[in-house]
Amino acid sequence: MFKLQELVKAPAAARTEMYIRQASPTSYRQILREVRQKEIYKLIVDTNPKNIQHFFRAILQLQMNDYRYHYMFTTFDLETFDLEDFKYNSVNITAFRIVDVDHDKVKDTLEVMEKFQPIGHAILNRSGIIQAEPALMFDSVYVFAKGLSAMDSGHSIKPMNLSCDIEKPWDDGLSLYNYIDAVTGLHGLTGNIEFNEGKRSNFKVDLLKLKKEEIRKVGQWTPDGGINITDPNAFYENHAPNITLVVMTREERPYVMVKDEKNLTGNARYEGFCIDLLKWIAAQVGFQYTIRLVPDHMYGVYDPETKQWNGIVRELMEKRADLAVASMTINYARESVIDFTKPFMNLGIGILFKKAQTSQNKEINKLNLGIVKVPDQFITQRLKSAGFELDMSIFLSPGRRLIKLSRIRR
DSSP states (O other), X not given: OGGGHHHHHSOOOTTOOOXXXXXXXXXXXXXXXXXXXXXXXXXXXXXXXXXXXXXXXXXXHTTOOSTTXXXXXXXXXXXXXXXXXXXTSOOEEEEEEOSOXXXXXXXXXXXXXXXXXXXXXXXXXXXXXXXXXHHHHHHHHHHHHXXXXXXXXXXXXXXXXXXXXXXXXXXXXXXXXXXXHTOOSEEETTEEEEEETTEEESOOEEXXXXXXXXXXXXXXXXXXXXXXXXXXXXXXXXXXXXXXXXXXXOOBTTTBEEOSOSSOOGGGGEESHHHHHHHHXXXXXXXXXXXXXXXXXXXXXXXXXXXXXXXXXXXXXXXXXXXXXXXXXXXXXXXXXXXXXXXXXXXXXXXXXXXXXXXXXXXXXXGGGTEEEOOHHHHHHHHHHHTEEEXXXXXXXXXXXXXXXXXXXX
């Protein structure tokens, strides 16, 4: 929270609201769920790099990884993380990098580090990229050595024993500080190293963005010049990926209907609720699709004799279709072989009858409460003959059940 103080104090643009939450790996999902419900799409993520993989997992679990979301990470080590799950869905991820990997001297130094056994690969994370913390430590030792060397050449250094218990400074400490502050022309792993009154100056950090299939440099920031975007188009990509999915369906009004016009071809031949739903999903996710009708006009039934499925289920199992959009009933058997989304419609069976006027019909009045008093065998036989299946049966008392019916699709 301390690092975000300057952001909060900065003058905000008109109608700008900030939603600041403190989270840990155990609460990432809860906080992100709140962010999604509030329809917040621009997030600045300042968390311990050790926990970023947990944060990535929460993003994927909540499906907050499409083109609408823009994540700005404060870590300088974004390149060292596995971003394979985010490369192909147009999610916006940006961060800064302090290691000057484009400089020839830095490249040579990293090559030497990698050959240093047995810990060379560990230093560079087996990716040829060094993290910001060891890079800054390397530069700290480097500039300390330069300052000490300059002090030794023009000043007589008097070594002395110091005690941690006595607050007595080293006599040459202030001189060494001034020599370090005066270092110029030094290029380390993090770029140009200069100081002004003890604070680093005249340096730059690279602006990175996950673009297409890799992380690219799209600009840089300097203390004096601020942000400079060298690739503005990187932030305005609005093209759908070149992906065409085969969508299987079955004609059934009003969900999927074939238009009467004979001159229509391709997806234009179809209309209906499921077709409109498919168009909206494709526009949101970003993919192309080709609609096909299932050859046997079946949704999918398992044959225990042949041990095979038919209909749409079989087309999906044998990978002749990538997905299906249809008025298809979800049941346990189908869910065991294919995945379903949440249903877009729930149907039930209702029974209407005239309100009883005499005490002889009191028993049938219990239908108002959804309670049917009939023998078990009668229920089973009548449901099967009428083409219904029993989804749920809650025993209330002997001979009475609260039932929920749904029609069996063949």
